Amino acid sequence: MLDRRRFLVGLAAGAAGLLVSRGKLPAFPVPKSLKPGANDKGQKSEIHTMAVVKGASPELATRKAIELIGGMGSFISKGDVVLVKPNIGWDRVPEQAANTNPVVVGTLVAMALEAGAKKVVVADNPCNDARRTYVRSGIADAAKSAGAEVVYMEDRHYVKTNLKGEVITDWLVFRGAIEADKIINVPIAKHHGLGGLTLAMKNLMGVTGGPRNLMHQRLPESLVDLGAFFKPRLTFLDAVRILKANGPQGGSMNDVVQLNTVAASADPVRIEAFGVTLFGKKIEDFPTVDLAEKRGLGTRDFRSTGFIEVDIG
Amino acid sequence: MRNLRRVSQILFFLFFVYLFIQTEYKGRNELGLPVRLFLDFDPLTALSALLASHAARAIFLLSLITVGLTVFLGRFYCGWVCPLGAINTALGYFRMQALKPNRTEGRYPGLRPLKYYILVFVLVSAVFGWNAVGFVDPISLTIRSLAIGYNPAINKIARSVLEAAVAAHVPAVSPAIDALYTKMTGTILSFNQPIFRQSLLIGLIFTAILSLNALAPRFWCRYLCPLGALLGLIGWKQVGARVNNDKEKCISCRKCVVACQGDATPFPPGEWASRECLVCYNCREVCPVDAISITATARDTGDGNVDLARRRLLASGVAALVVVPAVAAVVQRKRTDPSLIRPPGALPEEEFLRRCVKCGECMKVCLTNGLHPTLTEAGLEGLWTPILVPRLGYCEYNCNLCSQVCPTGAIRPVTVPEKQKIHIGLAFVDKNRCIPYAFGRNCIVCEEHCPTPKKAITFLEERAIDEKGATIILKKPVVSPELCIGCGICETKCPVLDRPAIYVTAINESRAQENQLFL
Numbered sequence: 001m002l003d004r005r006r007f008l009v010g011l012a013a014g015a016a017g018l019l020v021s022r023g024k025l026p027a028f029p030v031p032k033s034l035k036p037g038a039n040d041k042g043q044k045s046e047i048h049t050m051a052v053v054k055g056a057s058p059e060l061a062t063r064k065a066i067e068l069i070g071g072m073g074s075f076i077s078k079g080d081v082v083l084v085k086p087n088i089g090w091d092r093v094p095e096q097a098a099n100t101n102p103v104v105v106g107t108l109v110a111m112a113l114e115a116g117a118k119k120v121v122v123a124d125n126p127c128n129d130a131r132r133t134y135v136r137s138g139i140a141d142a143a144k145s146a147g148a149e150v151v152y153m154e155d156r157h158y159v160k161t162n163l164k165g166e167v168i169t170d171w172l173v174f175r176g177a178i179e180a181d182k183i184i185n186v187p188i189a190k191h192h193g194l195g196g197l198t199l200a201m202k203n204l205m206g207v208t209g210g211p212r213n214l215m216h217q218r219l220p221e222s223l224v225d226l227g228a229f230f231k232p233r234l235t236f237l238d239a240v241r242i243l244k245a246n247g248p249q250g251g252s253m254n255d256v257v258q259l260n261t262v263a264a265s266a267d268p269v270r271i272e273a274f275g276v277t278l279f280g281k282k283i284e285d286f287p288t289v290d291l292a293e294k295r296g297l298g299t300r301d302f303r304s305t306g307f308i309e310v311d312i313g
Numbered sequence: 314m315r316n317l318r319r320v321s322q323i324l325f326f327l328f329f330v331y332l333f334i335q336t337e338y339k340g341r342n343e344l345g346l347p348v349r350l351f352l353d354f355d356p357l358t359a360l361s362a363l364l365a366s367h368a369a370r371a372i373f374l375l376s377l378i379t380v381g382l383t384v385f386l387g388r389f390y391c392g393w394v395c396p397l398g399a400i401n402t403a404l405g406y407f408r409m410q411a412l413k414p415n416r417t418e419g420r421y422p423g424l425r426p427l428k429y430y431i432l433v434f435v436l437v438s439a440v441f442g443w444n445a446v447g448f449v450d451p452i453s454l455t456i457r458s459l460a461i462g463y464n465p466a467i468n469k470i471a472r473s474v475l476e477a478a479v480a481a482h483v484p485a486v487s488p489a490i491d492a493l494y495t496k497m498t499g500t501i502l503s504f505n506q507p508i509f510r511q512s513l514l515i516g517l518i519f520t521a522i523l524s525l526n527a528l529a530p531r532f533w534c535r536y537l538c539p540l541g542a543l544l545g546l547i548g549w550k551q552v553g554a555r556v557n558n559d560k561e562k563c564i565s566c567r568k569c570v571v572a573c574q575g576d577a578t579p580f581p582p583g584e585w586a587s588r589e590c591l592v593c594y595n596c597r598e599v600c601p602v603d604a605i606s607i608t609a610t611a612r613d614t615g616d617g618n619v620d621l622a623r624r625r626l627l628a629s630g631v632a633a634l635v636v637v638p639a640v641a642a643v644v645q646r647k648r649t650d651p652s653l654i655r656p657p658g659a660l661p662e663e664e665f666l667r668r669c670v671k672c673g674e675c676m677k678v679c680l681t682n683g684l685h686p687t688l689t690e691a692g693l694e695g696l697w698t699p700i701l702v703p704r705l706g707y708c709e710y711n712c713n714l715c716s717q718v719c720p721t722g723a724i725r726p727v728t729v730p731e732k733q734k735i736h737i738g739l740a741f742v743d744k745n746r747c748i749p750y751a752f753g754r755n756c757i758v759c760e761e762h763c764p765t766p767k768k769a770i771t772f773l774e775e776r777a778i779d780e781k782g783a784t785i786i787l788k789k790p791v792v793s794p795e796l797c798i799g800c801g802i803c804e805t806k807c808p809v810l811d812r813p814a815i816y817v818t819a820i821n822e823s824r825a826q827e828n829q830l831f832l
Contacts, residue, residue, distance in 0.1 A: 152495075194757045217754050217756055219755070249761075
């Protein structure tokens with residue numbers, strides 16, 4: 001109830017509430033526009049820390065969500081090299097909800113370029129054959145026509161990197177993820193046999209190489225290590241269609257639910273926690289959320305401050 | 314005409330290489346290009362498959378075009394079209410230049426009948442159910458040798474050079490090479506570095522065949538090639554292009570003899586062996602006195618064709634009669650080898666072996682590099698036929714490329730939905746090695762990758778104590794034999810890297826009623 005009330009009040013309270021939350025979340029990067037003085041022209045009600053948008057058009061919903069959290073310009077600076085990291089893990093078509101929605105990816109690429117990014121790279125290290133997943137997911141086409149450089153993660157593109165994590169230290173990492181000025185993490189909300197669900201931080205496994213299947217043995221810890229190292233500037237959850245069973249690759253349309261929803265925040269833990277609620281599950285059953293919060297990556301309390309949910313029809 | 318022939322050889326060879334490179338996934342489910350075209354036009358492949366399997370396929374009709382042209386033009390295919398012929402021509406060129414007209418070196422006329430005996434052997438074998446033609450048919454031989462033997466090596470060399478250039482970090486140069494490397498990957502180079510079992514063996518055999526050019530130019534074509542033998546027999550009349558050496562003009566310089574690509578003895582006049590003639594036009598080009606003409610109307614050309622000793626022909630046939638049962642009487646016929654996992658769409662084993670010509674097209678095209686040539690798994694008669702080796706590569710759920718490229722229907726054409734229902738084997742969990750079972754830690758990478766919409770791998774959940782003493786839910790994988798299609802992705806991805814904790818064997822394969830696990 002407190003959350004709900006704060007949500008309602010928070011829309012008006014805006015900036016003040018944000019400043020409070022900012023003090024609590026040192027690792028959570030705050031968009032420039034949210035810094036004191038940035039929004040002094042009566043725009044405070046338009047800037048949020050997290051936006052959930054429902055809409056029949058994934059493009060419009062994506063644009064609206066980014067606009068609500070301050071616009072792409074508050075995350076991407078002119079001249080940035082940006083890595084947009086969707087889930088292109090599986091040889092499945094968009095309707096099967098195993099990969100990120102291609103329209104969402106294309107829209108984010110376009111918006112990053114509009115915001116002045118020098119180059120936007122779209123890539124993933126898929127589980128199935130990369131050529132097939134790039135084509136069949138629709139992402140290669142969508143991202144290319146939006147102006148992105150779509151690349152395969154070839155063997156020589158991995159560099160051994162110390163991730164300084166609790167369980168993950170020296171590991172092969174896609175060079176593009178290290179060279180990029182900003183990472184936009186674009187997961188799709190899906191069921192997963194081991195993690196229960198695959199949401200924001202699980203998607204970061206796609207910038208690692210090496211024997212990454214070993215991460216499954218201590219999955220929550222590994223994922224939080226990845227989240228802490230890569231620190232995506234923005235986490236954008238695609239819940240246009242979600243996969244409720246037989247994840248993470250699904251295959252049966254019976255397991256797909258069309259939600260027409262997207263969520264955006266700079267705080268991956270909020271996205272992670274919000275994602276859990278989409279499946280009607282309890283956040284406390286997901287150790288990744290707990291660990292990430294303890295590591296200071298964000299807050300599970302996604303409705304606490306600056307949360308907005310709109311339906312644009 | 315000789316230059317025209319050379320241009321033809323180069324163009325056909327380039328076309329062959331182009332089709333070879335295109336025998337790879339290019340972004341669409343359907344290959345689009347007829348990558349097996351050279352096999353389709355190969356009458357020996359068609360004839361042997363026909364004899365062995367008694368099943369005619371419409372595609373075999375294409376090879377009749379080759380037959381028809383051969384009736385008219387003789388072995389023009391060997392001289393103008395065959396890609397292995399082109400390689401041998403190029404490699405034999407310098408040897409040929411070194412030959413002296415007044416010596417007999419570089420020619421082994423006595424070996425000319427050998428190819429006919431080889432032909433008889435493979436055809437008689439085919440009649441008795443062993444399709445051995447793929448070992449010696451020049452098209453199958455070349456595709457297999459390039460795909461399994463040479464292509465991995467060529468890729469490795471090119472990649473090593475490019476990688477070294479990129480790693481050198483030369484300003485401006487290295488980034489440009491990096492970009493070039495990316496462009497070459499999946500176009501000129503294979504998308505992934507190919508790796509095959511028996512790569513070295515198959516590559517060395519081909520190298521040995523090519524090395525025979527050091528003994529005599531086009532040694533393979535002259536003395537060994539059974540397709541050449543078949544075409545020679547079909548086209549011996551060679552009504553369209555007969556070589557005539559004019560007795561009146563000939564000065565016995567013997568230049569034509571050493572220039573002859575087929576050891577067809579254009580000299581002495583009247584001794585021309587039509588079955589050996591590759592219509593290369595060398596004899597006419599080198600003749601200093603224009604004694605040689607090649608025309609449809611030429612008369613008096615004589616017949617220098619070697620007699621095929623009836624006794625030896627018979628012996629080749631009898632040899633086949635002895636060898637066929639001998640190679641079939643192997644242990645694999647009594648018990649199926651557990652690793653004999655055939656690609657989806659493969660016919661029942663007996664019929665499969667009758668058709669498969671071991672051309673290696675399916676192995677070349679396999680998306681995951683999962684199809685490899687057999688060594689002993691299918692017995693001697695099944696040597697170099699394709700099996701899935703799931704530790705190295707799995708069968709991609711939405712892919713049916715191997716069934717698209719098979720020239721003889723040994724892997725019948727199957728649609729993707731059809732293919733997804735074919736069981737090629739069954740996965741087994743090795744509980745002694747599986748991480749949750751053996752060590753009480755979670756993993757289930759196999760379940761994650763299992764591609765069937767209703768997962769064939771599920772897990773038993775069990776409360777357990779982890780290494781820190783905390784209570785965890787342990788998830789132990791279990792395979793459903795009804796749902797598992799044996800694609801092997803679980804084995805490929807299993808993090809127990811050496812001997813996998815989940816592995817596929819051929820049992821339960823849809824194509825074999827006698828290889829079922831349950832009642």
